[in-house]
Amino acid sequence: MKNAYVFLADGFEDVEAITPIDYLRRAGVTVTVVGVSARKAVSARGVTIECDRTLREVVSEPLPDLVVLPGGAKGSEGLAASAELKDLVSRMLVEKRLVGAICAAPAVALGGWGLLQGRKYTCFPGRGEDLPVKPLKSRVVTDGNLITARAPGVSEEFSIELVRVLCGAEAAARLASDILSR
Numbered sequence: 001m002k003n004a005y006v007f008l009a010d011g012f013e014d015v016e017a018i019t020p021i022d023y024l025r026r027a028g029v030t031v032t033v034v035g036v037s038a039r040k041a042v043s044a045r046g047v048t049i050e051c052d053r054t055l056r057e058v059v060s061e062p063l064p065d066l067v068v069l070p071g072g073a074k075g076s077e078g079l080a081a082s083a084e085l086k087d088l089v090s091r092m093l094v095e096k097r098l099v100g101a102i103c104a105a106p107a108v109a110l111g112g113w114g115l116l117q118g119r120k121y122t123c124f125p126g127r128g129e130d131l132p133v134k135p136l137k138s139r140v141v142t143d144g145n146l147i148t149a150r151a152p153g154v155s156e157e158f159s160i161e162l163v164r165v166l167c168g169a170e171a172a173a174r175l176a177s178d179i180l181s182r
Contacts (some may be wrong), residue, residue, distance in 0.1 A: 003030040004066035007042035007085060008051060008139050014103045015155045017043070020068045023159035027167050027175050029066070034058055044072045059084050065091055066166050069110070071103020071124065071151075081107040086113045087143025088171050093145065100162050106107040106133060110146075121148040137138065156181060 006021050017033075023092050033085035042048050067089060069079055069084050079085055086109075092099050094114060101110055106179035107128035108122045116133045120143040128135040140149045140157050147165060158180065164172035175181075 001028065001030055003032070003064045004067070004068060004162075004166070005032050005057070005064050006070065007034050007036055007079060008070065009036040009040050009075045009078025009082075011044050011072045011076075011078060012070045013040060013072035013075060013152055014034045014043045014047055015152045015160075016070035016072065017049070017118045018074050019155035020070070020100065020159045020162055023053040023156075023163055023175060023179075024068075024166075026129060027042040027163040027171050029163075029166065032058070032064070036085060044075065050130055055082065055084055055088075062094055063095060063097055064163065066098040066100060068162065069099070069101040069105040070160055071101070072092040072109075073104050073108075076104035076108035078106060083177055087108075089113070090115060095164075096145050098145050098147065098162070100149075100158065102155065102158050103151050106148040107135065108134075109176070110148075117175050119143050119146055121146065121149065122150050123148060143169055 033051045035054045103124045106123040111131040111141045120136050122141045139154045140161050
């Protein structure tokens with residue numbers, strides 16, 4: 001069975017976190033919600049989420065098949081501030097495991113860590129313009145093992161793409177049909 005970690009830092013964008021958690025679980029993926037600094041994380045809209053684990057608890061365990069970095073300005077900054085998370089995501093990319101990031105997270109976290117060199121990606125409009133590698137304006141971009149998306153309004157497309165790349169086209173089509181997306 002495939003497994004994924006969704007990392008939450010205070011200020012995460014609600015729909016960018018919950019939609020991937022929901023859709024990946026619907027596709028049969030074991031999803032662990034991981035608090036970057038604590039067991040609870042408070043979203044950009046004031047929703048408190050009780051995380052399954054903390055980063056400190058998972059950092060020395062075997063890597064999952066996928067990690068997801070939700071955006072939100074403050075949430076992305078919280079992700080980017082974690083040296084432990086940077087190391088984990090760097091290992092994911094080196095080992096050709098899947099990394100998903102949406103909204104501000106691609107530019108603020110991945111770009112801030114220097115992990116976008118030679119990659120195609122997208123992010124929230126206006127973000128990433130200060131980075132050496134400029135973002136594309138596409139809604140969702142898949143570049144090998146890196147999947148990025150622009151904003152909260154793209155959360156469904158992003159989540160279905162995560163399922164497609166992790167579980168296959170048939171699983172993604174079945175999920176899209178089940179949720180009446182297409």
